Amino acid sequence: MRAVDLFAGAGGFSTGATMAGCSVVWAANHWPLAVQFHEANHPGAQHVCQDLHQANWSRVPAHDLLLASPCCQGHSKARGKSAGNPQHDESRSTAWAVVSALEFHRPSAAVIENVPEFLDWALYPAWSAAMEALGYSLSPHVIDAAEHGVPQHRVRMFIVATRSRAPIELNxxxxxxxxxxxxxxxxxxxxxxxxxxxxxxxxxxxxxxxRRCHGDRFLSAYYGNERGGRSMHRPIGTITTRDRWAVVDGERMRMLSAQECRAAMGFPAEYVLPTQHREAVHLLGNAVCPPVARDVINALRAAI
Structure with a gap:
C-alpha cells in the first residue's frame, strides 16, 4: 500500500505506516525543520515544504492511502479555542487541504488525526459533507495511545474515511x-x-x-492538572510541545530528556531528532504516536 503524509511533522504517521508495511511515497509540511527531519528519517519519500492550501496535487504520486494531521491548536481546549484568536481560525482551515487532496486523487482510504474536539468544530458538518460528496464514508475513532503499547496516555481522534457504502468500524x-x-x-x-x-x-x-502519593520516585507536571504527581508504574500523561514533565528522585529532579520523550511517544530509539532540545520536544509534542498509527492502519487494511 502506497501512502502520502500531509502535515507530516516529525513523521509519526509515516513511521507507523512503515511499521504496518506501507510505502510512504510523499510527505509535506510547512515548517522547514519538520521537513528536514522527516526526510532524514524517511529518505525514500518525496518531500515538499509549503503551505498545503497552495499545493499542486498533480505533483503528488499516486497512492492508496492518505494520512493527514491538520493543525489541532484551533480545536484543542489547552490552547483556548474560544478566545477569539484569529490564528486559531487559520489553523482550523488546514483541514480543507485534506478535502482538496482527496478530490484530486480519490485514494481508496484516508486517515485523519486530530484532537477529539475536532468533531465540535462549527464547520465540521460542512467538512464532513464535503468528504461525503467525494464518496467517502467517515468513521471517527477516539483512541488512547496507552491502549496500543505506548507508555503515554494521549487521547486523539482518528477519522477513517473509506470509499465504501457505510462507515468502517475498526477492530x-x-x-x-x-x-x-x-x-x-x-x-x-x-x-x-x-x-x-x-x-x-x-x-x-x-x-x-x-511524595505523599507516590514515595520518592515519581513524575511531576510543571503545568496542567497533575497536581499530585504521577506514578512511574503507569503510562505518563500527554507529551506536549514544550517541557512539561519532571522526574523526581528523592531530593533531586530534572526534566525529561528529548530521548525519553521520543520513547514516551513510541518512536524507535534510532529515530533522528534535532540536537536542540527545545526543537526536538516541539516536534515530538505535535506528532502522532507511531504504534497507534500502525494499529489503525493494520485494522483498516484488514477491514477493506
Missing part, C-alpha cells in the same frame, strides 16, 4: 499498558536539587504532593 484490540519506568533513565540527565534557591513555590507544592 482495535487493546494492548497491555506500558509504564513510564520503561523509558526513564535515572542514571542520565542533568539533575538539580528539588529545594534549590529560586524554585517556584507551586513546583515545590507539587513535589510535596507527589
Amino acid at each position: 482495535l484490540q487493546p494492548r497491555e499498558h506500558v509504564p513510564a519506568t520503561s523509558f526513564v533513565d535515572f542514571s542520565a540527565g542533568r539533575w538539580s536539587l528539588v529545594d534549590k534557591p529560586g524554585r517556584a513555590a507551586a513546583t515545590l507544592e507539587r513535589v510535596r504532593n507527589g
Whole structure:
C-alpha cells in the first residue's frame, strides 16, 4: 500500500505506516525543520515544504492511502479555542487541504488525526459533507495511545474515511499498558536539587504532593492538572510541545530528556531528532504516536 503524509511533522504517521508495511511515497509540511527531519528519517519519500492550501496535487504520486494531521491548536481546549484568536481560525482551515487532496486523487482510504474536539468544530458538518460528496464514508475513532503499547496516555481522534457504502468500524484490540519506568533513565540527565534557591513555590507544592502519593520516585507536571504527581508504574500523561514533565528522585529532579520523550511517544530509539532540545520536544509534542498509527492502519487494511 502506497501512502502520502500531509502535515507530516516529525513523521509519526509515516513511521507507523512503515511499521504496518506501507510505502510512504510523499510527505509535506510547512515548517522547514519538520521537513528536514522527516526526510532524514524517511529518505525514500518525496518531500515538499509549503503551505498545503497552495499545493499542486498533480505533483503528488499516486497512492492508496492518505494520512493527514491538520493543525489541532484551533480545536484543542489547552490552547483556548474560544478566545477569539484569529490564528486559531487559520489553523482550523488546514483541514480543507485534506478535502482538496482527496478530490484530486480519490485514494481508496484516508486517515485523519486530530484532537477529539475536532468533531465540535462549527464547520465540521460542512467538512464532513464535503468528504461525503467525494464518496467517502467517515468513521471517527477516539483512541488512547496507552491502549496500543505506548507508555503515554494521549487521547486523539482518528477519522477513517473509506470509499465504501457505510462507515468502517475498526477492530482495535487493546494492548497491555506500558509504564513510564520503561523509558526513564535515572542514571542520565542533568539533575538539580528539588529545594534549590529560586524554585517556584507551586513546583515545590507539587513535589510535596507527589511524595505523599507516590514515595520518592515519581513524575511531576510543571503545568496542567497533575497536581499530585504521577506514578512511574503507569503510562505518563500527554507529551506536549514544550517541557512539561519532571522526574523526581528523592531530593533531586530534572526534566525529561528529548530521548525519553521520543520513547514516551513510541518512536524507535534510532529515530533522528534535532540536537536542540527545545526543537526536538516541539516536534515530538505535535506528532502522532507511531504504534497507534500502525494499529489503525493494520485494522483498516484488514477491514477493506
